Amino acid sequence: xxxxxxxxxxxxxxxxxxxxxxxxxxxxxxxxxxxxxxxxxxxxxxxxxxxxxxxxxxxxxxxxxxxxxxxxxxxxxxxxxxxxxxxxxxxxxxxxxxxxxxxxxxxxxxxxxxxxxxxxxxxxxxxxxxxxxxxxxxxxxxxxxxxxxxxxxxxxxxxxxxxxxxxxxxxxxxxxxxxxxxxxxxxxxxxxxxxxxxxxxxxxxxxxxxxxxxxxxxxxxxxxxxxxxxxxxxxxxxxxxxxxxxxxxxxxxxxxxxxxxxxxxxxxxxxxxxxxxxxxxx
Amino acid sequence: xxxxxxxxxxxxxxxxxxxxxxxxxxxxxxxxxxxxxxxxxxxxxxxxxxxxxxxxxxxxxxxxxxxxxxxxxxxxxxxxxxxxxxxxxxxxxxxxxxxxxxxxxxxxxxxxxxxxxxxxxxxxxxxxxxxxxxxxxxxxxxxxxxxxxxxxxxxxxxxxxxxxxxxxxxxxxxxxxxxxxxxxxxxxx
Numbered sequence: 001x002x003x004x005x006x007x008x009x010x011x012x013x014x015x016x017x018x019x020x021x022x023x024x025x026x027x028x029x030x031x032x033x034x035x036x037x038x039x040x041x042x043x044x045x046x047x048x049x050x051x052x053x054x055x056x057x058x059x060x061x062x063x064x065x066x067x068x069x070x071x072x073x074x075x076x077x078x079x080x081x082x083x084x085x086x087x088x089x090x091x092x093x094x095x096x097x098x099x100x101x102x103x104x105x106x107x108x109x110x111x112x113x114x115x116x117x118x119x120x121x122x123x124x125x126x127x128x129x130x131x132x133x134x135x136x137x138x139x140x141x142x143x144x145x146x147x148x149x150x151x152x153x154x155x156x157x158x159x160x161x162x163x164x165x166x167x168x169x170x171x172x173x174x175x176x177x178x179x180x181x182x183x184x185x186x187x188x189x190x191x192x193x194x195x196x197x198x199x200x201x202x203x204x205x206x207x208x209x210x211x212x213x214x215x216x217x218x219x220x221x222x223x224x225x226x227x228x229x230x231x232x233x234x235x236x237x238x239x240x241x242x243x244x245x246x247x248x249x250x251x252x253x254x255x256x257x258x259x260x261x262x263x264x265x266x267x268x269x270x271x272x273x274x275x276x277x278x279x280x281x282x
Numbered sequence: 283x284x285x286x287x288x289x290x291x292x293x294x295x296x297x298x299x300x301x302x303x304x305x306x307x308x309x310x311x312x313x314x315x316x317x318x319x320x321x322x323x324x325x326x327x328x329x330x331x332x333x334x335x336x337x338x339x340x341x342x343x344x345x346x347x348x349x350x351x352x353x354x355x356x357x358x359x360x361x362x363x364x365x366x367x368x369x370x371x372x373x374x375x376x377x378x379x380x381x382x383x384x385x386x387x388x389x390x391x392x393x394x395x396x397x398x399x400x401x402x403x404x405x406x407x408x409x410x411x412x413x414x415x416x417x418x419x420x421x422x423x424x425x426x427x428x429x430x431x432x433x434x435x436x437x438x439x440x441x442x443x444x445x446x447x448x449x450x451x452x453x454x455x456x457x458x459x460x461x462x463x464x465x466x467x468x469x470x471x
Contacts, residue, residue: 210377
């Protein structure tokens with residue numbers, strides 16, 4: 001980036017605080033409103049998993065859309081971002097597994113025919129069980145991840161590979177499945193029944209319903225995901241185009257929050273869940 | 283009865299996604315077509331850890347539809363599904379409004395009894411239960427047998443109910459003389 005150009009910088013103001021989705025959304029709004037190069041820096045302990053993957057997508061989109069308006073994104077001491085940044089958005093499809101700092105980053109293969117992918121699913125199932133998830137929930141979560149990855153193969157329509165990043169800790173699991181494809185709106189509009197949809201927000205709202213798909217006989221992926229999360233605490237976020245939808249079960253009362261955001265290509269599905277309720281606030 | 287071990291025909295214990303289903307559907311189809319026409323096919327999911335709703339939607343659901351349209355003259359019974367797979371199967375059946383049969387098998391592999399899995403109106407559930415109890419029954423037998431103190435169902439009512447169950451491939455239908463006899467799919471003549 002030209003140093004003489006104006007920068008809009010968003011950084012962690014609380015020292016070691018991990019930057020989260022809200023910070024990334026703020027950064028994206030600042031880029032959107034200012035229409036000038038932006039800089040994002042995390043000075044502390046890095047980014048949350050979902051934030052890292054969304055940032056990678058923002059950077060990829062900006063660099064490909066407007067070459068002279070690159071966003072400078074620096075996140076020192078954060079291995080997950082280093083991995084994603086170093087690879088750009090991975091240009092070569094498939095069969096790459098990187099493990100660092102408790103994160104597993106998978107650059108996904110082109111289709112379900114791959115035995116490597118089946119082995120990775122076995123590994124994920126094994127790790128979930130080893131970390132205290134009962135068999136039924138571990139199977140449900142592994143199946144949900146597989147469904148989200150299959151969505152990429154079915155609907156993304158991009159040469160860029162999909163990414164799966166996950167982290168498992170004792171009785172906790174976080175993952176993000178992302179692609180730089182056409183997104184939920186363009187995909188659903190391929191089905192004549194949903195041709196009338198004209199916003200990402202409407203499209204996401206429909207996509208989570210059983211049986212809604214760009215082609216006949218599909219539309220089970222999101223219901224599988226939501227079913228797998230039904231007995232767990234945490235959050236699930238779907239982000240595509242100008243919309244995000246968050247299922248929040250960090251409290252007894254479940255909430256569903258929609259919000260409008262600047263455009264993000266493809267579909268990002270990020271989940272953070274736990275077997276135990278979060279500690280009570282205050 | 284023909285038993286098909288899903289774990290063996292697919293070579294996998296993790297069966298996920300529509301893509302995976304599209305890959306494996308020809309294997310299911312070939313295995314089912316290998317069985318004699320009109321027979322009961324037991325799809326044994328033992329050893330399968332994960333099978334997702336999309337996978338069922340791309341494999342079992344189209345097979346079930348083929349049996350219902352009469353293009354595939356078989357009776358499908360599922361067995362050996364773990365709880366996670368059952369949850370996913372339920373999702374897969376809910377959207378198209380289909381009903382499947384779950385088989386309870388004995389140690390020697392024969393089907394002891396079958397259960398309905400999916401949403402079905404209560405009148406059909408009652409008729410299905412009558413067929414399971416009777417081990418071969420006609421509409422007129424059910425009509426004459428019913429409790430006279432309750433609201434009686436007409437003979438046509440029984441014919442419609444039993445015929446619908448057969449159309450869904452949930453009971454067998456056999457012509458004996460001038461009458462149709464309906465029996466459980468685990469009773470092969």
